[in-house]
């Protein structure tokens with residue numbers, strides 16, 4: 001249904017009734033008004049809204065709704081999904097029924113870009129995260145401080161803004177995180193909040209991790225497993241009495257700070273100093289922990305991984321094994337191949353592969369701390385003799401390492417690659433084509449770079465035969481793709 005009415009508002013902005021028919025990759029609802037595409041952030045397909053919008057900027061294509069009221073809500077809306085959905089910008093698709101969200105994401109993020117690039121591979125709508133496991137599944141949360149009525153709270157950015165809206169009770173994170181944030185707010189209440197614009201202030205963010213979501217970690221005899229991490233990020237350690245704050249926060253997290261009996265949340269505290277501009281969390285800088293720990297334990301499938309505030313780890317603990325199993329199944333292992341795991345992080349996929357082959361697995365990862373942890377993890381799993389982890393850029397190391405390892409009899413025939421958002425360099429696609437692989441599985445978090453890289457891999461002799469999707473980010477316009485490539489001919 002097209003637009004129905006047209007007028008100008010008192011602020012002279014065009015206004016009218018819009019029917020939202022799709023989603024833009026930014027997460028905004030898409031509608032058309034007299035031939036003009038108008039983005040309506042916060043609206044979902046099927047909504048009919050009264051909106052006022054700013055016209056396209058010179059050279060731009062889209063009008064942008066500045067405000068809207070819902071005339072009739074989408075039949076695909078699920079108002080029960082998240083109590084924070086209207087305010088918090090974390091989940092632009094979080095107002096949709098989950099099944100509708102999956103269908104929209106599959107079409108928008110994978111089917112259409114692949115078809116537009118000339119790939120004829122079918123993409124199935126993923127089964128999605130099982131009902132009953134759609135809350136408390138995220139193992140990581142990053143929240144920013146905000147003062148509301150004089151009280152310190154923690155939250156997320158409102159959609160398309162840097163205004164922080166309280167979100168301690170995000171349904172996607174485990175309940176202890178909300179309680180830990182409340183106790184942290186009480187202890188840090190006097191610490192001045194950092195202002196991104198001026199660079200003034202001290203408290204920048206809090207990062208939380210839970211290595212036990214989706215599984216349990218073994219406890220070493222006589223020593224409780226550390227699975228919960230809280231990292232307050234400060235602009236400067238010297239601007240506060242860090243030892244005193246640390247002692248107070250530990251006591252609060254352990255439930256030992258008042259007359260009232262409280263649960264011991266068993267949280268490991270690692271502080272981070274980050275004086276850089278920008279809003280990266282935890283961002284660069286030194287860490288400090290009173291008992292000199294730098295990581296917690298996280299279980300992923302059969303192994304335990306040391307992860308710190310900076311280490312990459314898939315955040316959806318329920319879907320990560322689903323994703324990894326799809327990638328492993330797509331390799332069609334015979335059980336004795338040498339393998340590559342590129343962009344290997346702390347070695348989660350590497351160790352899963354090493355458990356399924358008698359051959360050796362080579363992992364390459366740029367973050368030296370992750371590589372150090374990967375080696376630690378392999379040793380803990382007894383797999384250090386069949387894995388090798390090298391720190392550096394894949395584009396710098398791959399060809400030389402393959403040549404070096406070939407002289408030691410290492411002949412990888414299959415590879416998993418799981419690059420970051422920016423995908424792989426053209427030189428890596430070429431090197432993979434030249435490496436004599438029979439099969440390559442590309443795990444991608446960014447459909448745009450996946451499509452670009454798929455073309456490069458095809459030019460290098462590896463043909464895309466299948467794309468599967470796994471939903472790792474409920475409510476977000478994001479799908480993880482698992483692409484299988486085989487040697488042409």
Ligand SMILES: C[S@@+](CC[C@H](N)C(=O)[O-])C[C@H]1O[C@@H](n2cnc3c(N)ncnc32)[C@H](O)[C@@H]1O
Nearest residue numbers: 312314343344345365366367393394418419420
């Ligand atoms: C999406 S993560 C995947 C990590 C791991 N496979 C997992 O599932 O946890 C991508 C990883 O690639 C690393 N990385 C990014 N660019 C890289 C590059 N050019 N060379 C090597 N590693 C890189 C990042 O540090 C990150 O650990």
